[in-house]
Amino acid sequence: MQRRVERDQRAKRLNRVLVCAAAVPVMLVAAGCSSDSGSGDSTDKAAKAAASASSSPSPTVQAAAYDKLPEPCKALSKKTLKDLVPKSKSGKEGKSDDISTRASCSWDSLDNNGVKGSQFRWLNVSMLRFESDVARGPADKLAQAYYEKQVQEAQAAEGAKGVKSEPVAGTGDQATAVHYDLKKKEGTFKQQTIVARVENVVVTLDYNGAGLAGEKTPDEGDLLKDAKKAVKEAVDAVSTANGKGGGTADGAPSGAASESSKPSKSPSKSASKEASDESSKDASASPSKKPASKS
Structure with missing residues (x-):
């Protein structure tokens, strides 16, 4: 009878350990997702900045009125x-x-x-x-x-x-x-x-x-x-x-x-x-x- 009680107690402790171990990957995955999300935002901002720069008009100057000379x-x-x-x-x-x-x-x-x-x-x-x-x-x-x-x-x-x-x-x-x-x-x-x-x-x-x-x-x-x-x-x-x-x-x-x-x-x-x-x-x-x- 006593041995059965001890086995039941060991089984409960083992279940608690397994539950805690299973929780660790979930936390890591959540942290990883959070990190990837931040990186994606940074990349998007850089892409938008580059697109904005490329769309800026090039410097211009008024064309010359005359393009040739007489003999x-x-x-x-x-x-x-x-x-x-x-x-x-x-x-x-x-x-x-x-x-x-x-x-x-x-x-x-x-x-x-x-x-x-x-x-x-x-x-x-x-x-x-x-x-x-x-x-x-x-x-x-x-x-x-x-x-x-x-x-x-x-x-x-x-x-x-x-x-x-x-x-x-x-x-x-x-x-x-x-x-x-x-x-x-x-x-x-x-x-x-x-x-x-x-x-x-x-x-x-x-x-x-x-x-x-x-x-x-x-x-x-x-x-x-x-x-x-x-x-x-x-x-x-x-x-x-x-x-x-x-x-x-x-x-x-x-x-x-x-x-x-x-x-x-x-x-x-x-x-x-x-x-x-x-x-x-x-x-x-x-x-x-x-x-x-x-x-």
Whole structure:
């Protein structure tokens, strides 16, 4: 009888141990589920954050208004060239890796009057076009910065005497004329530099004249008047080449106008970079340095 009681007591203790042992896995499973749930929430939050970042719009900048330039040696009408450089037979186009980004043309004229001396004229038109850049800003703002730099360089030209500046109305979005004298052994050169900006293109026109070997020095006012007429034509040629209207100052279509109907090749990124890089350097046909080299 006593042994039976002892066996019953041992059986009860064994049942309690088994019940407790069975409860342990349940607690572990519950803890594990709780841990997995927290990990899942964290993963979901990370996924949502990544999705939100990927859906954010990329930075943008306003596109450039003009995407090409006119042929530089056809930017001025024949009548204007005859008035400014009457003895010039043709223009000399400047070297450029991409004429849709940078272009220039120059003309020489020497009217030899024998023992009475000679009248010399030199004309240069250069154009630089800028592309919009997300990092650097819109094209017209880049062009404006370069425009201001060109004006400052003209005003600080080496050897310039009696420098004067004035705004030029009715030419592009903004234009400034800088004129001065350059005295050299051949005579006094009257220099006219006009810098104009139309949208994302900067046009720099240089025009100088001198009376050589005893010939009379040309009138500064006449040279400036002719230079203003020519730069307006060049600016209009840029607009016409991009289908924006315009035309030459004398009402005749410029060479650039006829070329505007032809399809143009879109400028490459490398060409746009060339223009951006050049904006921080001296222009290849620097207006303030040319008169001395042509005397």
